[in-house]
Amino acid sequence: MSISVEKMIDRKEIMTGRVLHVTVDTVRINDSDITSTREAVWHHGASAILPLTDDGRIILVRQYRYAASQPMLEVPAGKIEMDGENPDICASRELEEEAGVTCDELISLGFVYTSPGFCDEKIYLYLARQLKQSKQHLDEDEFVNLERYTPKEMEQLILDGGIIDAKTIACFAKARPYLRGV
Structure with a gap:
């Protein structure tokens, strides 16, 4: 058929x-x-960003995810605020809000659908380079810990089940050509 x-x-x-x-x-x-x-x-969709520091480390956020009933290690990400908002703008905003950095270079890595069997959510994936320290702007009900990993350490976390978030795994996979040491 x-x-x-x-x-x-x-x-x-x-x-x-x-x-x-x-x-x-x-x-x-x-x-x-x-x-x-x-x-x-x-x-409305979302943007997810893999922030790569000048020394080759990746900034990740650890936060509690209610629907999964556990803390998760993830790339910074957030929802597009309104239908039609540019995903690049969302990515820049979420990078600063969650990771406390801005970037001079934001590279689009394409997008993924999260669960196309029942949901139209599209997550736009990015690599952020040439980072500059800024300040986190977390929502009142948002609590995150920042952690830094080498690409090799992140790859091992994915393989060992320490990273189980799909957008983070997809973002890492799409960013691999830009990463040293994997």
């Missing part, structure tokens, strides 16, 4: 929140009489 094309013919709004929007859609498959139901989460 060939790949199907699905067209939404009905939508039920379930929830609209600050971060996401949830619907239950009825879709028609391949312009046929076959219909199906799709639950979907709609998200």
